[in-house]
Amino acid sequence: MFKLTLKKKIISAALILVIVLSLSSVIGVIKMSEMGEASDKVNNKSLPAVILLQGMDKQITEIDRLTVRLILEEDAAVRSTYQEELTKATASMDKRVNEYQSLASTAEEKELFTNFYGQWAMYLRHLKVVSAAMEENDKVMAYMIIHGNSSIYKAALDDVNKLKLLNEQYATDAANQSSDSYYSGKLFMISLTIICTILGIIGSFLLAQSFTKPILKIAEQMKLVTGGNLQVEPLRIRSKDEVGELASDFNEMCDSLRNLLKEVVDNSLLVASTAEQLTASAEQTSIATEQIAISATQVAEGSQTQLSDIAETLNYTVDVSKSVDNITNRFVHVANLTTQAQEKANNGKTQMSSTVSQIRDVHTKVTQSAEVVNILGEKSAEIRQITAMIREIAARTNLLSINASIEAARAGEQGKGFAVVAYEVRNLSAQASEATGKISSLVNEITLRTDEVVISMNEGVQSLNEGMMLVEGVGNVFSEIVGAVEEVSGEVDTAAVEARSVNEGTVSMVESMRKIAEISERAADSTQTVASVVEETTASMQEVxxxxxxxxxxxxEMNQTVSVFKI
Structure with missing residues (x-):
């Protein structure tokens, strides 16, 4: 399809103007040529012909006058002079006749010239007869010839006058034609100038309207877009020139900006919703870490109590060992020592039962702490997913801001306001990306600390299991001691052997109690580690x-920034 651009429109208008001016110039040249032809006709034919005919008229009259003088003159010398003048006048007349013959062009003029030439030839013949008669001095004959030649003379003069009038008429017609050509050319040029001026003004107005009207529409729409109104109606400019392309590009720019801002608003809402979810998850994690801290504190307190009980039990066990050593040397006091041993054994059994119960409580709380830490790890994974989603949203927002900057650059000066908005959106997306990076780092650190806590908890649980087994073994030993003490009185013979056995059992029990003490110390250290990790987790959750x-x-802020636009 033919595309009439602004350049082609201007060139076409200039070309039409050049064609009109060229046409007027051609017509002016034609009129000037007609005037030139008429002027040439007057100067080269009619005017010389009139001059020749006037000379011929005078020449004929002069010849006739000389002829009459020649006849009337008595003096031969004077007649000879007249004769010479008559000969010269006749030769001059012949020359004029020949010159005029070459100027005769029309049929009427040639016919009149033929009649004149016949009369002139006859007049010359009679003139020669007169000259001959005068040479014989026969004036009567010469006079009679002259008298009879008067009609020829008049006819020749009449023909000359007719030719002169005819050429004067030709000159008048040529002058009138030249004048008519001049005035008609002048009128045509004036009319053409007026018409060209009117058409030029109308064409210039229409051409300017075709340029400025759509541009004013585009400028009006551009002002609305600059003010933030993206609900403008699409421009309906059907011209196929650069203005039409500008309107089409402007419509596409408005659509792109409208879609872009919709995506920015949706993404900002999604970011706000995700931030709220992240805040809720952080609060839940903080609550979980507080519960872990409480459990760890309780475990630490239980461990301290357990250590105190184990130390006391260890002292009792040492005393029992000393007592058993004395049994061998002081068997006389077996009854008393047996009573004391029975009491101490009962106390030891009670303490061991309490120790087993406390260790079981520690085991239960450590297991609960491990479950809470696992939940914390799961929450950390959810936070990592959320931060990944936020990072993706920030990247998309940054890409959208770059696209907005490109569309604003296409818009030129009118798109500067939106370029500032795109720049602010890009800064906000960069800050969101930086915040999600920090959150990811914190979540990774929490995950690492959580894994360490899980490992420490597992080790604590294993140690507690071993401690429980040892304590249960010690309880069994105390039960055996109680039974042995009850049977001491009836089995004195075997007391030494049993005493040694008891001594060995007490030594083993001392070692077991020491191991239990070490396990309890490790459990206390683990609970302290859990407490410190929980504190770090709490601080991290606060940062999250x-x-x-x-x-x-x-x-x-992003929503407030883009709220100025009507989409």
């Missing part, structure tokens, strides 16, 4: 919550 709040604030 602060980052989520900042992200929500940035999302709100």
């Amino acid at each position: 919550s602060a980052g989520a709040n900042m992200l929500a604030k940035r999302a709100e």
